[in-house]
Amino acid sequence: MAENVESKQARIDRLKANIPTVPDFPKPGILFWDIMPIMQNPEVFSDSVALLEEHVKESGIKVDVVVGLEARGFLFGPLLALRLNCAFVPVRKAGKLPGETVKCSYTLEYGKDTVEVQKNSIKPNQNVLIVDDLIATGGTMASACQLMESMQANIVECLAVVELDDLKGRDKIKYPVHSLIHC
Ligand SMILES: O=P(O)(O)OC[C@H]1O[C@H](OP(=O)(O)OP(=O)(O)O)[C@H](O)[C@@H]1O
Numbered sequence: 559m560a561e562n563v564e565s566k567q568a569r570i571d572r573l574k575a576n577i578p579t580v581p582d583f584p585k586p587g588i589l590f591w592d593i594m595p596i597m598q599n600p601e602v603f604s605d606s607v608a609l610l611e612e613h614v615k616e617s618g619i620k621v622d623v624v625v626g627l628e629a630r631g632f633l634f635g636p637l638l639a640l641r642l643n644c645a646f647v648p649v650r651k652a653g654k655l656p657g658e659t660v661k662c663s664y665t666l667e668y669g670k671d672t673v674e675v676q677k678n679s680i681k682p683n684q685n686v687l688i689v690d691d692l693i694a695t696g697g698t699m700a701s702a703c704q705l706m707e708s709m710q711a712n713i714v715e716c717l718a719v720v721e722l723d724d725l726k727g728r729d730k731i732k733y734p735v736h737s738l739i740h741c
């Protein structure tokens with residue numbers, strides 16, 4: 559058991575070591591946590607998805623749909639959905655999805671955006687796990703929660719690879735939040 563916990567921590571530490579920071583990107587004053595190097599190393603990328611899967615399975619959460627947030631949530635969400643053998647539904651930036659959609663506008667650390675989801679992609683009361691790469695101010699995740707609420711989905715958890723604790727993003731989110739790495 560102790561060995562298992564230790565190896566989990568080692569994997570988390572290695573994941574964090576593969577997320578460099580870039581000062582003043584995309585705007586002066588922003589310290590950008592760059593998750594892209596994770597994907598340059600298949601072992602680290604595989605660990606990241608396995609750690610998300612282990613968390614969900616260990617929590618005993620029942621998930622019907624993994625919802626991923628454009629764009630970096632698409633790097634982890636579909637892989638996690640396959641491992642959980644459930645559906646994947648994308649939340650996209652406005653104007654990219656055909657058919658009837660539900661929209662929500664929000665503010666993030668370095669700008670403003672509107673996101674949307676296809677109207678009939680999630681059925682009322684389905685258990686939804688929302689996945690993104692990173693929670694900063696929490697605006698993106700909170701807007702995805704609003705979208706899911708308007709579809710009467712049951713949000714079981716908001717899950718991220720990285721959370722920037724100083725920005726207190728989780729205070730904006732009314733649902734359970736879990737992140738693999740706290741920065
Ligand atoms: O907690 P917040 O302050 O809302 O910030 C977090 C969001 O910001 C980034 O996305 P971004 O909007 O930069 O888009 P991208 O994924 O398309 O790069 C990141 O991938 C999260 O989705």
Ligand SMILES: Nc1ncnc2[nH]cnc12
Nearest residue numbers: 589590591592667692694
């Ligand atoms: N500081 C940051 N680093 C990486 N992605 C972000 N998304 C919002 N804020 C971010």
